[in-house]
Amino acid sequence: MTTATIPDPWPAPRAAAPVRATVALPGSKSMTNRALVLAALAEGPSVVRRALRSRDTLLMAGALSALGSTLDTSGDDWTVTPGWSSADTAVDCGLAGTVMRFVPPVAGLAGGRISFDGDPHMRTRPIGTVLDALRDLGVAVEGDALPFTVAGSGAVTGGRVVVDASSSSQFVSALLLAGARYDRGVEVLHRGAPVPSLPHIEMTVEMLRAQGVAVDTHEPDRWGVEPGPVKPVDLVVEPDLSNAAPFLALAAVTGGAVTVRDWPEHTTQAGDALRDILARMGCTVERTAEGLTVTGPDRLAGLDVDLRDVGELTPAVAALCALADGPSRLRGVAHIRHHETDRLVALATELAGLGADVEEHDDGLSLRPATLHGGVFHTYADHRMAHAGVIVGAAVDDVLVEDVATTSKTFTDFAPFWAGLFQG
Incomplete structure (x- = not known):
């Protein structure tokens, strides 16, 4: 059946x-999609073991492939070979919040115009906070909600950015995941009502550190990612x-x-x-x-x-x-x-x-x-x-x-x- x-x-x-x-x-969808993003940003080939095979994770694999990485999702253990495309392309977010929010900060590192859209329900979900933050960090973005376009330039300046993440912890995770590949890293400060779903940010930080990325979390509502390499991923997904x-x-x-x-x-x-x-x-x-x-x-x-x-x-x-x-x-x-x-x-x-x-x-x-x-x-x-x-x-x-x-x-x-x- x-x-x-x-x-x-x-x-x-x-x-x-x-x-x-x-x-x-x-x-875990949360772990699988974070691992795939980190693998696409890594210095060499990665493997994500026992990856979740679902619509959300296949959408993430498709998005990272569109940006230039090579992914083999045919088995239980998915392999990712990082790479960058300079061609214009499109990303289908479906109903995956992680794709809509985590991929644009990565797209700024590609070389073409990347258009994002998704299912009708997805067009009502908030994304403007991430897009405004990317503009502040030096990324060219057209639009404030789905559909929108990121014009990749092959590099992102990075630096300090203030966001209101009171409606989604994914706003913070999205910027942290790509931050190590930005020229100046990224420093994210939250200003607003308490951030919900803090365990998801803790997951992001833990997974970044596992790949050798330096993350500073010693102050409340502040996260700092130092620029530097991302080690290849070899992770068994929970x-x-x-x-x-x-x-x-x-x-x-x-x-x-x-x-x-x-x-x-x-x-x-x-x-x-x-x-x-x-x-x-x-x-x-x-x-x-x-x-x-x-x-x-x-x-x-x-x-x-x-x-x-x-x-x-x-x-x-x-x-x-x-x-x-x-x-x-x-x-x-x-x-x-x-x-x-x-x-x-x-x-x-x-x-x-x-x-x-x-x-x-x-x-x-x-x-x-x-x-x-x-x-x-x-x-x-x-x-x-x-x-x-x-x-x-x-x-x-x-x-x-x-x-x-x-x-x-x-x-x-x-x-x-x-x-x-x-x-x-």
Whole structure:
């Protein structure tokens, strides 16, 4: 079974008994795409092992190929040979925020005019902060939103730049990743409300340092990258821990036990916060020889939590809270209004459509116990919304998830894989 044969809307499987399963997840999208960018900037050929094969990562591979690198994505381990093109070319961002934000700072180092565009939904996502920063650093940019064009000159002056990254940590990561190849490096200062999703910046910094790049982080809201070479990448990509959310949630809502294999002992991935979140909701969480095992409780507790640093988990956590026996308050995630869709509006609308007692706030959601029922759960071309829909569907009869195939953004053939966990 493949995504081509999946009906739309898709009948989400309903668990008839506690689900017990062990799953091996695809690699981290965040790590894969950062590694590919660094490999394209490196001094020599690189290998990204156990790379995630998904729409987002293939779009990144296509973008870096357009700029002149040679990528072989045919196997589990992807190879990258860096190079630069002087030809005019186009980059398809699709729905990948990492492509739209991480590639323009690299494009300034190429030699041609690089035009960027993407899916209609992507045209509403913020990018102006990165483009303004690039102009300040000496890059010629035409436009302030998709579609836009970067006129590469083969070199970027770099230096100091002030940004407001309060709507996305990717604004900072984008500039840091390419900064070592700029003549003066880059110094990024944030001015504004707190930066969300800080673990993603920590991941960027850690991966840069692993490639021999000097990064100064001793002051809050300031990151400095020294100019210099980037060592070739040889990285084993961790499992995507944010993609673990629906699978671990399946144990939580069915009273079952799900093990995610190869859960890392140390990680900068935001998904690692699932261990604490699920424990607070009453689950038993333990490391085993295989990985991380979550066992669901008889009754799921409500939750009051600030998700600012791990906003991508909000859809899955909101779905769990809609099924909990107590009230919940999710806060600190105003920035997820600018993700693939306005996730707060989308979650409030779709959960309420299934009977949830949910209230939208400027920075989050409140949920109170209610009896849920079936219906169509719309996804807004957002893979995390699809995750929320299937979580509810595991505990509620007759939930239909619209466009479940959008999960291919980070997990090819998610739907048949998910359905297979309910067999028997």
